[in-house]
Amino acid sequence: MTQPPVTLVIKDGIAFVTLNRPEKFNALNYEMFSAICRVQKLLARNRQVRVVILQGAQGHFSSGLDIKSVTRKPLQPLGLLAKWLPGNANLAQRVSIGWSRLPVPVIAVIEGYCYGGGMQIALGADFRFAAENAELSIMEAKWGLVPDMAGLVSLRGILPKDKALELSMTARVIEADEAASLGLVTRVTAAPMDDALAFAGELMTRSPDALAAIKGSIHRSWSGSIRRLLARESWYQVRLLLGKNFAIAARRQQGKTDRDYKPRQKFW
Template identity: 60%
Template sequence: MEKDLIKLSIEHGIAHVCLNRPSKINALSFEMFKAIDKVIKRLAADKSVNAVVLSGAEGNFCSGLDVKSVANSPSKAMKLLFKWLPGNANLAQRVSLGWQRLPIPVIAVLEGCCYGGGMQIALGADIRIASSNCKLSIMEAKWGLVPDMAGLVALRQIMPKDKALMLTYTADILTAAQALELGMITQISDTPYDAAVELANKIMRTSPDANAAIKLSINRNWTGSIRSLLARESLSQIRLLMGKNRVIAAIRQTKNPDKAYRARQSWWS
């Protein structure tokens, strides 16, 4: 059994999560799916974590599904896909959708390969910073499969339908520059990990409750009705006005820029 498939460290409120299977270019085995899901659940329960930097070990993000590993065990394939209700997320979908559902900003660092399941995980992040040599692909069609890890939740928000269809039909491999032009990534950096950490530290200067409310509001309302948007904005603002961190944010702006925020309120989870 492989160990330490996911490395996690938490420093000054920033969780550093690293996909750690470099001998397989961080390909997704069943055990790795379980490890990612476990880390997401742990971070959701930790109110002291206010940002996540998600990366892959040794210069690659993730080469996608370890097809041989999963195909050799039908029981593992079934466990990946099983769900009690069709509308629920199964294990394969939670490793992408889980990052979106965290009430914490998530920044993905994309280097080397970001293919298939790796691209689906990256799409679950709020922000994607890629190295100039990164290669990206929605690759499932190459293996006769449909993308089924919930990456479409984000893809439909960041890209026109015709371009999403083109990339998914063809399984083309994109350069970072091409991905940036299409909106699949947020920015390109020669030092993407450092850029992600710098951004995470900048985010840490704002209220964790406000960031949780912003993420919830944008994700839920990006394609929702105007009525639901107005309702959620009003409810979030009332909750923020009632919280300690709104007062602390004002103090940081006017009196003491180093005053520490309180832990994130539980209602955003």
């Protein structure tokens, strides 16, 4: 029986998304691109999900694009790149930028290989917890390609321009500690999944409305104008103050209630 290229398990408000081609070190074929986008759409509609943990199956995050598989059918590369308008995200870009567009925190757990397209997907997450054995590379130049999966959206906020150029042009493989020193990963740990779960538990003590508003405000205003930032902050704050989860959060801080949070508002 053929295994799905991506699996989704939701337990106690945490969605576990697994890139599932372990025999290929979770390399990305066309079916996996499509499956990731389907999962993102499901998660965007599910207001019970509070945190997403993104991982690769059996000890590796992803070794990048499965060139042989994608180029076997001449139209598949065009399917990855096609878009209606130049400023829209195509299929290849949505598998990265789609995580930043979800209204919940997304934690990538990185073990083993995280190369090329896998690195682009990880950059779309809000947090990256890397195992000590993790190896990371913006590897597209090795194949004569440009990084084109929207990872630059995050990369430009993480690295100085010369460092981004260096890693992109050389396709150099770096170890987890160097990645942490550059800011490419949030933390390096001997047990990345355990630490991701502990962090997810901490996030789930906060109002889902507040987390959605914080993520939306930071992602949308980080490189925007000050006027847009001020307007978005004020609009989100008014909505939070009028929402049920603000009242629950306030009472929790005063030790008055252990009431569960309500499903988050639709901020995005």
